[in-house]
Amino acid sequence: MLFRQVVFYALLVGVLSGLALTVVQSFQVVPIILAAEEFEGAVVEAEATVIPALQSAGHHAATEEEVWAPANGWERTAFTMLSNSLTAMAFALILMAAMLASFSLKAGEKSLKAWWYGLAWGVAGYVAFWLAPAIGLPPEIPLQATAPLEHRQLWWVFAVICTVGGLAGLAFGQTPWRWIYPVFLIVPHLVGAPHPEGLMFPDQVPVVAAELEKLAQQFIGATAIANGILWLVIGVTAAWSVKRIVVALKAESSPGTGMEVPSV
Amino acid sequence: MQHQLTDTKAHRRSLSASISKPLQLVGAVLLGTIILYGAGFVNTAAVHNAAHDTRHSQGFPCH
Numbered sequence: 001m002l003f004r005q006v007v008f009y010a011l012l013v014g015v016l017s018g019l020a021l022t023v024v025q026s027f028q029v030v031p032i033i034l035a036a037e038e039f040e041g042a043v044v045e046a047e048a049t050v051i052p053a054l055q056s057a058g059h060h061a062a063t064e065e066e067v068w069a070p071a072n073g074w075e076r077t078a079f080t081m082l083s084n085s086l087t088a089m090a091f092a093l094i095l096m097a098a099m100l101a102s103f104s105l106k107a108g109e110k111s112l113k114a115w116w117y118g119l120a121w122g123v124a125g126y127v128a129f130w131l132a133p134a135i136g137l138p139p140e141i142p143l144q145a146t147a148p149l150e151h152r153q154l155w156w157v158f159a160v161i162c163t164v165g166g167l168a169g170l171a172f173g174q175t176p177w178r179w180i181y182p183v184f185l186i187v188p189h190l191v192g193a194p195h196p197e198g199l200m201f202p203d204q205v206p207v208v209a210a211e212l213e214k215l216a217q218q219f220i221g222a223t224a225i226a227n228g229i230l231w232l233v234i235g236v237t238a239a240w241s242v243k244r245i246v247v248a249l250k251a252e253s254s255p256g257t258g259m260e261v262p263s264v
Numbered sequence: 265m266q267h268q269l270t271d272t273k274a275h276r277r278s279l280s281a282s283i284s285k286p287l288q289l290v291g292a293v294l295l296g297t298i299i300l301y302g303a304g305f306v307n308t309a310a311v312h313n314a315a316h317d318t319r320h321s322q323g324f325p326c327h
């Protein structure tokens with residue numbers, strides 16, 4: 001069954017690329033988050049000393065007890081690896097479904113044998129799920145001032161859907177209306193991502209804020225590289241998976257000639 | 265006649281395959297979307313904390 005095959009291979013792709021991402025991140029992305037969190041701890045301590053009357057001891061203990069978080073070290077890394085693999089699996093499910101769906105189009109089936117097939121789909125995924133949302137909402141470090149979460153999530157979804165539509169149209173669209181597809185790519189950025197007014201790090205003294213702004217800049221570069229590698233691995237391994245699925249489907253639909261399936 | 269019968273059978277089979285395939289692919293996209301929602305968007309504190317570094321580095325809106 002096609003669905004089962006896609007889920008099985010997506011799990012494989014997810015674990016593999018999630019692992020690759022976790023390794024890359026632990027060298028350049030996570031250190032920046034941890035560095036920013038050190039300032040976070042400093043803020044909490046400062047607040048506690050300045051306004052002790054506002055934070056009754058009981059209230060403080062209760063909130064700390066309620067909110068679970070993985071302990072720093074291997075536990076936190078393990079949960080990051082798990083969620084990295086889950087998002088990678090989700091991306092693989094969507095990407096492989098799109099690859100398989102494109103076989104009903106001439107251009108989709110023709111390009112399966114090309115050496116750049118996996119790369120092209122990987123780049124498309126990178127642009128749609130990372131680059132386009134990141135242009136409006138660059139990846140943030142902790143402590144950064146942001147617009148309300150729901151507004152940003154809504155814009156993220158809007159940017160991804162528009163970019164997927166635009167890219168799909170550019171690659172496979174055949175109508176005389178093709179000029180409309182680049183418009184899809186631009187629309188989310190014309191609408192504009194939600195941003196807060198004022199300073200990037202409003203709660204910090206200028207020296208710390210300057211330090212954090214430097215970290216925020218580095219963070220964008222680090223995530224650009226880490227996600228590029230993630231999508232490269234997803235694209236290549238998803239293409240390999242889809243080729244295996246196509247071979248299996250051909251064998252299924254023609255049981256007599258199952259042994260002599262052309263290598264895709 | 266016999267030939268025609270097998271023809272329609274094969275035709276029906278390929279027809280049902282071409283209908284069920286899009287559905288299965290839509291199912292795969294839905295499953296992917298649900299997982300993405302869980303890992304990247306759910307705002308419960310524990311889920312947020314577990315997936316914190318993934319959300320920050322993959323550019324999901326966070327906090």
